[in-house]
Structure formats: structure tokens, C-alpha cells
Amino acid sequence: MTMAVSNPHYTESLRKLMDAFGRLPGVGSRSAERIAFHLLKSSREEALELSDAIRAVKDQVRHCSICFNLTEGDPCSICADGSRDHGIICVVEQPKDLLQLESTGVYKGVYHVLLGRIAPLENLTPSELTIPQLLERVKPAAEGGGSAAPVKEIIFATNPTMEGDGTALYLQQEIAKIAPGVTITRLARGLPAGAQIEYSNKAILADAISGRTKA
């Protein structure tokens, strides 16, 4: 029942469309074929809506010049929000992490998106990330620092992985050099809500024990 996508009797533009879809993550050649035929059958409006949406994202979405969150205007809506506390910066790896934290509605400070984590094996060094720009924001105004408000606290919200922790450790040392008065914190680590101790692994339990709080 398999049919090569490169069958010579597909029309040229159908074949190009299937190839383009087949290169997307999680879309195999069978799905690409199914999607291409779906678009062929669907209304012109529906198909062009997708085509235009792709173009619009490439034309309009950019990184905020302050925090590097994804945005269409600059600065982003969070950096432009005067009701938030610009003295607290939460450092995340990716825009998706920021969105996930925002969805809790708990945090009222601002952010800094690193656009990755330090990973020497992948040639991701501090200068590949937005670390220089973060240090610039943290630097006291008297020394030419660039934050709208004096920075009181930096919250590390990198992933609790070896590379995320390594990135946080590096940042902690760099920030201590240029702004020793700034409080540095990180997200609490321990048992995830709803977990069962019986099934929790050693790393989680070790964090939970060493980070225990008064009941």
C-alpha cells in the first residue's frame, strides 16, 4: 500500500508542497501527502490563510530588544507594562518557558530570555546567548547599566537539568562580579504537586530533603 511521494505523476507544485510539509517536525511523507490533498480540496480562503499566516510570522514576529521574548511590537507587552515590577528579572531559557510561567498568573516582575543554555558540546557559549545583554541590564545605572529600574532580584528559572543548572551557576558568578548587591534566587525544587514518594526518583527526593521547609 505504500506509494513513493516522488511518484512522477504528481504535479510539480503538489510535489513541492508535499516536500515542504515533509520537512516540518513530526510530519512524515504520508501525513504530508494527506495535508497536501486536504489543502487542494479545501477552499481557497482556508488554504491562503495558512500561507499568509506563515509569511506574517516571518515578517512580524521578532525578539523584544529588552528581554528577547517574542513580540510584534518593541518592547514587548511585558516590558512595556508599567504595573509590573521592573526591579525583578526572571531568567528563562526559551520564550515557551516564559509563556508557561506567565500562565500561572503568579509572577509580576519582568523576564530575560536567554534563547538557550550554555552547552559547550553544541558550541553554545555565553556570547551565543543573550547573556551579555542580561549583564548589561543588571549593571548598576551609575556604571552605565541599562535597566528601567534598579535591579533588586534575579530569579533563575532555567531548567533543572545539568545544562540549565550550569548556566545558572555561570550567571550567578558573573552577576556577583558586576552587581554584588543584587539578590539571586532560583525556582524551588522538590516534589512536584500530585507526585507519589514511592515513585519519585533519587534526584527529586534529594532536592526535596535538602530543600525542606518548616511546616
Place this chain on the structure above:
Amino acid sequence: MTMAVSNPHYTESLRKLMDAFGRLPGVGSRSAERIAFHLLKSSREEALELSDAIRAVKDQVRHCSICFNLTEGDPCSICADGSRDHGIICVVEQPKDLLQLESTGVYKGVYHVLLGRIAPLENLTPSELTIPQLLERVKPAAEGGGSAAPVKEIIFATNPTMEGDGTALYLQQEIAKIAPGVTITRLARGLPAGAQIEYSNKAILADAISGRTKA
């Protein structure tokens, strides 16, 4: 770990892109998000290639005016091919069926794509399909029929399902009325190559027995 795709901090154009991808067959909201972020990161060229491919398919792909196969030129490359036998028409339900038959390289006649099968429950009547156009092709030239060569044979290659068989039966009656001299055949039915009798179902075995040939 779930995050609503309608999170208010996605930019407007990212949200539109995710919505448009989420409407495609087999693409859930999670995949749509993954694809949208992939396109955001990928090069402008790669993203616009997909955007343009969608537009090109809607602009350029149409149905052949003779056989209703998908094509960019008219007539399609098969109908325009003088080396094929235009006196034999193979009737299929969909362009994909045609492609699958072509991939065998065995058939040298031409095609007629019905663009569906008769399905009264879905309001698919003969006039919704390309049946009137097929009858026009089959009609003898003396009576104003429209085929390039006199039609000698019609091969039914509708699916071996209740609706496919029903469509073929209907066509057989209609063709007999207007062109009684035309030979009508259908694809052989029986054991699929590689099958095991032990695991074949009753319908397959019944076809295989009643259609048995001399060894």
C-alpha cells in the same frame, strides 16, 4: 505540562499560525505549536518556500478537462500522450487511485477520475461526480461523443467496497444503454499477493473461488 494554545501572551500572528496548522488533518494543537516555533526559528527562505508552495498549489493545480486527473497544464500529461491507447478508459474514484495504478507501469490506456463514488447517504449522486462527462466520452462519435479515439473498453477500477461496486454497477448499466458495443471489465479480485489463506477473510476467499482461473 499542558499549555492552552490560546495563551494570551503568544503574539497575534503566532497564534493565527498555530490555529491554521491545528485545522489540518492529523495535526493537533501540540504539533501545531511545535511546527509554528520551528518555522519561527527556521530560515526565512525555508518558511516562505512552504507559504509559496501552498499558494502555488491553489493557483496552479486543476482538474484535466478530459479525465479529471490533477494537472497543471490542460489536458494532463496522460491525456496528451499520443503513445497511450485512448480507446481504453480506466475508471477510478480518486486521483490518488490513478497515481497508484500508474506506479505499476503496467497500464497503457487512459483514465477517467470520478472524484468520488455514488453514496446516497452523503448526497453523492451521479451528477455530483464526473459521470456525465464519462458517458459523454463513451458515446460513439456518430452520436456526438467526445473521445479522441473510439472507445473499445472500459475498465472499472473503483474500490472493492459496497459503494465502489455499486458505482461500477450503475455505470455498467448506463454505458450499456448508450454504447452497447463497448467491452466492460473490472480489476481482478482474489487473494492479494503474499497473503496467507489461513488468515484471509470470507469475502476475499469467496472472490478467489468464484474468480478461479485455469492453472
